[in-house]
Structures are given as C-alpha cells and as structure tokens.
Amino acid sequence: MLKVIIADDEYLVCQFLKKIIDWKRMKLECAGEASNGIEAFRLIQQLSPDIVIADVRMPGLSGLELIEKCGQAEIDCSFIIISGYPDFEYVKTAFTRGAINYILKPIDELELENTLLKVCRSIEERQDGGQWARQLEEQQESQIHTINYAKQDILCRLITENENALSLDKINRLYGCCFNEEAAFNVAVSNLSILDEGREMNTISVNVYARIEEQFRQHIMPLCCECQAVVGQEQLLFLLNYEPAVEHQVEAEINHVIEKLQRNMELMSARITIGLGSGRGKDYPQLYREAIHALGCRYVDNRCVIVDGEISYIKFNVYEILNLEWENHYLNLIDVGNENELKQLLENIQQEISKKGHVDPNIYLQAFKICTSLFQQEAKRLFHEVFDERKYSRMIDDACVHSRSIPDLYGKLVKITMEIYHECIGKVELKERWPVIKAKQYVEEHYAEKIVLKDLANELFVNADYFSSVFKKDVGIGFNDYLRQYRMAIAQQLIRSGEYSLDQVAEKVGYLDPKHFSKSFKKTLGVSPAEYKKFYRQ
Template identity: 25%
Template sequence: MEGSGRHYTVILVDDEPIILRSLKAAIPWEELGIEVAGVAKNGEGALDLIREHAPDIIISDIRMPGMDGITLMKEVLTENPGRIFIVISGYGEFEYAREALRQGAFDYLLKPIDHDELTEMLKRATARLDARRADDRLLHSVQVLSVMARERMYAEWIEGNDRPRGPLAWLESHELDEDYFMAVVQLDHYHQLSERWSMAEKRLWLFAVRNILEEWSQQYGCLAVFPFHSGEWIVLFPDALQPRKITLGHDLIDRIRTYSKLKCSVGLSRTTRGIHQLSRAYDGAARALYQRFYSEQEGVFADTEHKDMAGHPDLKYPKHLESQLLDAIRTLDTGRLNACWDELKGYLEEQAYPKEGAERLLIELTIVLCRQLEQGNPPMDWRLDGLIHELHDQGSLHDAIALLKEAFAVQLTDHLKSQQREDGPTVVEKAKQYISNHYHQDLSIEEVAEVADLSISHFCTLFKQVSGYTFLEYLTECRMDKAKYMLSHTSVKVYQIAPLVGYQDPKYFTQVFKKATGQTPTEYRESHAAISGKN
C-alpha cells in the first residue's frame, strides 16, 4: 500500500478510552496508507480536531455525551461532503445506525468491534478516496489542457492564422466578443538575462513571472494571461478598465519588480473587439513598446498613430553628423566624439525615428567609424560583430549611445597610447625579458600584454611581427629550452622538472616536449647522456 503513494488521515472519536486504544493498536494503519491524526472523547472535541487537521476519514461512536455522532456527522459532511464517515453503534442502537446511513455515513460497525471487519471497511473507504483523487486529477488535467488549448488558439490568431487547425477550432472565445484591449509585458534586457541564466534558471524565472501575472490579473478580472515570445507575456483586459490602463500598467511593473526583482515594460493596444482583431491589437501594443527605446527606464507605453519610415518623407541620413564623428575619430578627440554622439541622440529623438530605423542608422555609423579607425592606425582590439550584437540588445536609445561612447572612447585612448609608446622592438624585447623571468609561472597573454602596455590584439600582432613567433610559440620554446638544459645537466626527475618550467601536469609536459623535440623527456635525457659519454 505504501508503494502506491497513498496517504490519508483519520480521526477516532469515542467516549470509552479502551476502545480508542484498541482501535489505534489493532488496525494496520500504516499498511492501509492511513495516519491517525488524533483522537477525541466527545463530539465537541472531535469537531475542533477535524477543523484543525481536515482528516479524510472519521470513525465515531453514535452515542456520546453532549454532541452525539449523528450531529457531529451532519456538521462535518455539511462542511465537506467528500469525507468518509464511519459510525460505531451498539446492538440496541440499530435505528441510530440506519439514520446515520440515511444522513450520508459511509458504513456502520456494531460493538464489540470486529477489527478485521473494520479493516476491510477501511480498504473500501480508501478505494473510494483513491477513485475520487483520480477523478480530481483528471478534471484538473482537462482544465489545464483547456487553458493550454485556448492560449494556443490566441497565439495562432496573434500570429495571423485566422483559421486555427485541429481541436483548437471548437474553443469558444465569447470573452472577446465584447470590447477589450491588450497589454504586452516585456522583460527589459531579456537577451542579456537569457545569456546569463542557465536553462533551469530561465524556466524558474519565467514560471515565477507568469505566476505573478496570473495572481495579479485575477484581481482585475482579466480575460486571459499567457506567455507569447520568450520574455514576453500577453494580458487581455475588458474595456471597462480602459480609464485605468496606464495606472494598471505601472502597478503591474511594480508587482513584478517587487516579487521577482526583474524590470519590465508594458505596451498597451487600443480598444478592439473580436478574436480576429488579436493580431492587430498585438501589433499596436508591440509598436507602443518601441517607445521604450527612447526612454531611459522601464515604463508603460500606449499605442498612438504610427508612421513607418515611408511615412517620414523628411527623415534624412544625418550626413553632417557622420562627418563630425569621422573628424573626431581622425583627430582622436574623445570629447568632441562624445558631443557628436549626444547631438545624434537629440537628432533621433527630435525626428521621432522608428526604433528599427534608429538601430539601423546606429549600426551604419558604427561600421563607417570602425573603417576609419582601421585606416592608417595600428591594429587594435576591436570586435565589430560583437559591438553590433550588443547594440541589438540595448533596450533604449540612451543605453545604445552610452555603449557606443564607451566602445569608441576605449579605442581612441588606445590609439593615443600607441603614439606615445616605445618603438616595437623595444616593447617586444621587454616582453621577452618578462617571459624569461616568469616562464615557470602560469603565465597568460593578458599579463604580458599588460606589462607591454598594449591591448591583447595589438600585442599579439606586434610580437609576431617583431619576433616571428606567436606568444604561445615563444613561451613554449623558452620552457622547452629550460627543460632541455635540466635534462642534460641535472638528475632531476621528469615529474619534478614539469612544474619548474610551468607545467603542473607531468603528462601534459611530456606531450608538449615530445611535440617540440620529437622525443620524450626520458629519451632526450638518455640520448644526450650517451653523447656526453662519448665525449
């Protein structure tokens, strides 16, 4: 029985202590999957225990001082008709027992109690409870599937499929036959969060946000709440809440921030009607969220009249700003460059560029400025693809401009430093000397580049140009030379030499040595010992 995972509770009620002790000791409760939650000597005490423990089964004597068993049963079953109530009666109380059955008792037992009979009775009782649980689970599953099917149907309509296929077609959408409006809830900086979270963390956070939204929406009688894209949820409101839509949006943001510590923004559609308008409502709410790009913090944004790039005949590429930015790059003037970025930000806000257009313009300018940086200057640690990817992830124009300011300021500072540094051969010689003194340590290219006061990319290029080696090739050769000397002139064991030349793993040292010399350290030592012997 225990293996089935069954677990029920029972309360025993009788004014005779010996019967209570007998029931607790003689019935195989654990085998039946039942736990005795408490015992009572009268109806009043039993009622308190039942309300405290909410048992599945009550076994009670019919005749007790004060509240009798039938009165107790009526009270208990009125509160929860699903409970199992078993009555115990004497031979002279058969009419009481029959009345108990009429009032809803599961069964009755005559005194003196036959423990085997009660055990069989309890088996039937738990079988009924098992069946009821199975029915409850089935009902819950059907309800969950119904909700999932409805959400799937809504998603298909939002995506423009106005003829949902299969079992979705039979679902009614009467709640959308009246006026409603849509909110699109979008986590700020979701792409960055997603890269930081593990899959388990992502599932946990998205589940938490959905729970917060569902609980919040119940307060206002929302028509539906469901996830749409990753980091995005749909909430459908009855139009009666239209006058409060902005306030509701801010309340929703505060609720998510309070309970999940995550920031989000809300886009609101105009009022519409009918399931066939879901796609249009979504477009409006998503379009409203474009305004987040021009806001420095999360907020609530409502759909307004929209004009795309074709509807902006006066929008022009800011050639004058491009020229000023290029000139600042050529003269390595960080202050002027930052002023140009600020002017560009003001231009985009003033012209009310659509979000996609503003992003495209920033990417075009970034590419042009990067090409200028590459002309006539030493190679720098520049990752154009990475910068463009970061631009796409910025949630606002403010953040995008701040990113570009920082990225280009770093480049100009590095260029200025490169003009003031020592000549290439001197810098590389300085790096070689540092490697020679620290080859036995866990030496990284970052550490040596810092000593040379160069970016990693510039250091790699300069070191290769001057020495003819990559950093790793030179470090490995230096270590192998030291190892060869020790193998030829000392009796230090191979596993002891490895850490002395920078390798903590002797096996890995042996692999590197053989690749570099064509011999294992032991073979190298033996061959050089033979040569020394001949000499």
C-alpha cells in the first residue's frame, strides 16, 4: 500500500478528497491529514508518505513552499497540487519545483484519479528491483516511443501535406488504429492564447494541451471510429473519424469539453479555441485548411469551437487596399523608423478592410502576413546579416497565437517591427563602432609603446582612412589627438605621485624624446611638465 497525506486548510476539501478516492482499488492508504503547511511537513517527516496532495495556499507554508522544503530535506515524495487559483505563476512554479500535476478546484474526480494512477505506476517502477524486468520495460518503452513517433509523423503528413504513401488500412495494421474509410472524417486544430506571455509559458501550454488530449480521449473517442491526436508546430491537431449519424453529437461534445476546460482557464487569462473543418469529403489537407481558416476567425468570434463555413463572410482581394502605392509608403516608413505613422498606416488598413462590410477575419490576417513579409524583405536589404530573421518569425508567430483581437494583433505588429528595427540599428552602430572600441582597448593596454594609426588599422583589419573617419565621428577628435590626451592624463597621475622623474614619466607614457613629451604636454594642458610638477609640490 502506498501512503498518502492530504494537506488543505479547508476541512471539507480534505473530507471530499478522502471520499472520492477509491483507496482500496488503487492500493492507497490515507496516512494523515494536515490543516496547514507546517503540520504537513511534520507529518511528512514522521510518516514518509509516497504521495502528498496539498493545497497551493495554506497557513504556515504554502504548497509550493512545502515542495521546496521537502526538496531541501531530501525527502522523496510525489506532490499533487490542488488550487482555486489558476494563476500562471503558481502553475509555472509548481511544475518547476517538480509537482506531478496542478489540479484546479472544483476538483475533477477523473483527472485526480488519472493523476494518482500515473504516480502509482511511476513509484512501482522505481521500487521494482529486477534488473531484467527494467531492461525489458526500457526496451518495450523504446519500441513504443519509436512507433508513436513514426505514427505521429505519418499522421501529421497525412493531415497537412496530403501524404498518401501509406493507406489508412496500412496505418491501421502498423499502428493499431481503427480508421474506417467508409465513415466521415474531420480535422480539429487547437489554439491556446495566453495574455501573460512570459518566457516560460510553454510549461502551461504543455499542461493544457495534455488536458485537451485527455478530454478528447475520454469524451470524443467513444463517439468515433478513431480519434488521433497529432502534435504540430505550436498546435494540437485531431484527425476525427466517425459515422455520419453522430456528426452533430461529436461537435456538441467537443463544445462541451472545451467550454468546461475554458471555465478553468479564465482566471489565468488564457483562451482555448478549436477550429473544425466542414466535415465534408476525405481530402485531409483540405479539412486541415478549413480548420485553420475557422481558427483564424477567433479574432472576431469568441466561441470556443468554430466550425468552418458556419458563418458567411464577405471575401475580396486584399491587394485592392495593399497596392503598390501603399507598399512604397509602408517601406519608406520602415526605412526611417517612423513608429507613429507606421501605427497610423496599420490602423488605416483595418479601417479600409472593415469598410467592406462583414469581412472574413482571415483577410485581416492575410494583410498582417503581407506586412510581415515586406518587413522581412526590407530588413534583409537594410541590415543584411544583423537582422535576426528567426527571432522575428518567432515573435510574429507568438503574436498570431496569443492575440485576442484584430487591433491587438496589429498593435503587436507595430511593437515587434519597431523592436527589431531598433535592435538592428543598434547592431549596425555597434558594428561601425567596433574598430573604435578595440582601438580604445589597445591604447589602454599599449599606451607606453609606439602606436601608429596605420599599423593599428592593420591590426584591426580595417582601412586606415575608414578607421580615422569612424573614430573621429564617434569620439569627436582624431585618433592621434585621443592618444596624446590619454597619455597626458596618465602622465599627470605619474607626476602627481612624485615617484618618477619627468624623463621617466615621458618613457612610461610612450615618449622616448623628453622634449617631444614636454611639447605634447604643454599643447594639451597649457603648461610644461616642469611647471605642472612645481605647482603640485607647493
């Protein structure tokens, strides 16, 4: 029997958990209860439980602090966090510290049971001391991963690229699927938008997509001949295969599942949307394109599930607005980095499109993508290798995924465009300043030696005239004047120290001829080295 401790400051929650868990069937034992974090930690130390179900917020120690404290004490137990707070930072911290799952209140009994089963299997596997059995399991697991990867790859290409190398019959035989070619097909594509766009929001995305897949497996699959989840780029796809008679029931159940998940996501400022193809025909890529088109309508349609073709929209050629004159104006604004006018121009695009009436939201998206493509071309021309095309594409993809409305999407376009523009300008300026920076470093390290501008330029692999020009432009004076002033500043310090004769000072700052040193010193400071020394001796 595996031991479980329940920690929650709400008595009724503890009793509810004790009631809904099938302790005998799952071979679990409720070893103890705690109403606060400190009491929970003492129980953990005394009873060495295998599993701890803890509330995220408790007096004394929070659930997250409890995980951390057990980690510091090197106590090995699995944590399941329950919470009424779907805050992104809580979720992120819980998973970062090693929680198995973060379950939101009201607690879904099935989700809790599945999580406990997963933990139990994991613990049993760790406790199994048979070397042969472990090797066999690892071998089987490796084979399963290989098969799953191959199946994912085949299905992804089947859906998105019309890859017909394998028939459905062969896919059924190779990967244990149950596709029925006589039944109906459809494709569902999910999108998760999160307002809190932190660098580590992948943590919550992975968790939510896992929940979506689990809910489809539990509620949609029983209605279908087959329901296969496929992980695409920033997307979770489903290839659905069902009898035509249950089409509306499948759509209704998908709605129910996503609405239920969405209710748990609202306080987290996250939104789940599913785009569904029309369900007509067996051209999988066409169904995929329809699902993507439906998903593009989410910027104006707030429903959780959008079926392509359900609403009639006006369509027109966006190049009627984004003509050659507009393109030249847009590129000119990019060239000069005029943020205010660029923002106004993009607002004008939205207004011009909206004047056409009840327009297909994907036309706004098409115009958005035209703008991004033009910026990429112009940035490559202006900034060459300093333009980070990958970074720009990633930021644009994130904007498409996480924007909630058309103005939000276009606002992000302005922000990203100007951020990348100024970043490129900075890199170009840094590139031009690089010889100046290196020259200053060289002077600092070698001022006591002979330094000739032409020789230094050769050291830096730049033309002497170019180097002289960029140095004066950046510093405000020529290189030789800078070198002289730097040496004289060091000379002043040495003279004031009183440790050296004037001839020694001259030598230490790179002058072999004391007369030349004296002349340079007077040119810089208006007094001779001797007069300067006398002044500081008084």
